[in-house]
Amino acid sequence: MRSPRIAAAGAILSAAAGASAQTIIAGGNLPSATWTVGGSPFVITGDVTIPAGNVLTLQPGVTVLVAGTDGLGAGLDPTRVEIIVQGALLCLGSTAAPVTFRAQSGTGSALWYGIRIASGSTGASITDASIQNTVTALMMAAGSVGLHHVSVSDFRDHGLVLAGGSLAADRCTFIGGASGVNVTGGGGTVSNGYFSGQAAGVLANAAAFSNVVTCSHCTFDRCGSGVSVGAGNGAVNIRNSIIAHSQNYGVFRPIDGTVQVSVLSTDVYSDTGPGNFAPGLSPGSGCIFLDPLLASPTDPHLLPGSPCINAAAPAYCTSSDLFGTPRPQGPACDMGAAEVPFVCYPNCDNSTAAPILNVQDFSCFLQKFASQDAYANCDASTAAPTLNVQDFSCFLQKFAAGCN
Ligand SMILES: [Ca+2]
Numbered sequence: 001m002r003s004p005r006i007a008a009a010g011a012i013l014s015a016a017a018g019a020s021a022q023t024i025i026a027g028g029n030l031p032s033a034t035w036t037v038g039g040s041p042f043v044i045t046g047d048v049t050i051p052a053g054n055v056l057t058l059q060p061g062v063t064v065l066v067a068g069t070d071g072l073g074a075g076l077d078p079t080r081v082e083i084i085v086q087g088a089l090l091c092l093g094s095t096a097a098p099v100t101f102r103a104q105s106g107t108g109s110a111l112w113y114g115i116r117i118a119s120g121s122t123g124a125s126i127t128d129a130s131i132q133n134t135v136t137a138l139m140m141a142a143g144s145v146g147l148h149h150v151s152v153s154d155f156r157d158h159g160l161v162l163a164g165g166s167l168a169a170d171r172c173t174f175i176g177g178a179s180g181v182n183v184t185g186g187g188g189t190v191s192n193g194y195f196s197g198q199a200a201g202v203l204a205n206a207a208a209f210s211n212v213v214t215c216s217h218c219t220f221d222r223c224g225s226g227v228s229v230g231a232g233n234g235a236v237n238i239r240n241s242i243i244a245h246s247q248n249y250g251v252f253r254p255i256d257g258t259v260q261v262s263v264l265s266t267d268v269y270s271d272t273g274p275g276n277f278a279p280g281l282s283p284g285s286g287c288i289f290l291d292p293l294l295a296s297p298t299d300p301h302l303l304p305g306s307p308c309i310n311a312a313a314p315a316y317c318t319s320s321d322l323f324g325t326p327r328p329q330g331p332a333c334d335m336g337a338a339e340v341p342f343v344c345y346p347n348c349d350n351s352t353a354a355p356i357l358n359v360q361d362f363s364c365f366l367q368k369f370a371s372q373d374a375y376a377n378c379d380a381s382t383a384a385p386t387l388n389v390q391d392f393s394c395f396l397q398k399f400a401a402g403c404n
C-alpha cells in the first residue's frame with residue numbers, strides 16, 4: 001500500500017493581505033486525522049483511501065479541492081480522483097461554516113469522481129456540506145450513512161447511489177444529473193429533500209433492491225419523473241411530498257416493474273407530462289392533484305394560497321423543514337420540503353397557549369396604536385396619518401376571522 005504523501009505546501013505568500021496556506025494530499029492511504037480550517041484548502045491530486053479502522057474528520061469551514069486528473073491512475077475511474085471510505089468519514093460542517101468538496105478548477109460535472117463508502121465501511125456522517133462537480137457525488141455500499149443539510153449539485157450521473165447499508169438523509173438537495181438518489185440495494189429514509197431537474201428524483205430499478213426507502217416531505221420539481229421504479233422486490237414509500245411539473249409520469253413504473261410504490265398525502269401535479277401515475281399505479285389516501293404553487297423553479301418554498309399548506313398527514317410529519325423551520329407551523333404540517341411560517345396578525349402578544357386570540361391582544365393593539373408602532377397599521381394604508389380609526393375596524397375583522 002502506498003503511504004500517504006502529505007505535504008504542507010507552505011504558505012503561499014502573497015503581497016495581498018490574508019495570505020493563505022493549502023495542504024496537498026497526493027493520494028494513497030490516509031491516517032486517522034482531523035482536517036482543520038487552518039490547513040484548508042486540502043488539495044487532493046490522486047485517489048485517497050480512508051482504510052478500515054481509520055477515521056477522517058473534517059472541521060467546520062474546511063474546503064476540499066479535487067484535481068482534474070487522478071495522479072495515481074487508480075480506482076474505479078483511473079482518470080478521475082475518488083475519495084474511498086473503508087473506515088469512516090465525519091464532516092462536521094455548520095450552517096455558518098459548511099464543509100465543501102469541489103473541483104480544484106473548472107465548473108460543471110464529472111471533474112472528479114466522488115465519495116465512495118466502500119464495502120466494509122462503518123459509514124459516514126456528513127453535516128452542513130456541499131459536494132460539487134462529480135460523476136456521482138456519493139456511492140454507498142455499506143455502513144450507516146447520515147446526511148444532514150447536504151447540497152449535492154453539478155453531478156453527471158447520480159447524487160447518491162444507495163447500493164447497500166442504511167441511509168438517513170435529511171434536508172438534502174439534489175440538483176440536475178440523471179437521478180437524485182439511485183437505489184440499487186440497501187434501504188433507508190430521505191426527509192425534507194429537494195430534487196430538481198434530473199431524469200428521476202428517486203430511481204429504483206435493480207434486482208438487488210429488496211428493502212424499503214421512504215421519502216417524507218420531499219419536493220420533486222421538474223424531474224423526468226419524481227419517482228421511477230422498475231426491477232427489484234423492494235418498496236418505495238412517498239409521504240407528505242410534492243411531485244410537480246414532471247416531464248414524464250410523476251410516478252413511473254413500467255408494466256413489468258416489480259418494485260412496490262406507495263404514495264400517501266402527496267400532491268402529484270404533472271401538468272407537463274402524460275399523467276400523474278403510470279398505468280397500473282394509483283394514489284393512496286390523502287393525495288391531491290393541484291398546482292402546489294412553488295415559489296420558483298429553483299425554490300421549493302410555497303406561495304400564499306398553496307393547496308399544500310397544512311395539507312400533510314400528521315402521522316408522517318418531520319420535526320423541521322429543508323430550511324430548518326420547525327414543523328408544524330399553524331394547524332398542520334405542509335406537504336413538501338418547505339413549511340410556510342405561520343403568521344397570525346391579530347395575535348398581537350405572540351402568545352402560544354390556547355386560545356391564541358384573547359382579550360390580551362386587544363390591549364396589546366391599543367398599546368401599539370398609542371405608541372405609533374407600525375404594527376398598528378392593520379390596513380397597510382400609506383396616506384398620512386397611517387394610523388387611524390380604520391385600523392381599529394381592520395383589527396376587529398382580523399380578530400373575528402381568527403388564525404388560519
Ligand atoms: Ca481514480
Ligand SMILES: [Ca+2]
Binds near residue numbers: 328329334339
Ligand atoms: Ca403548516
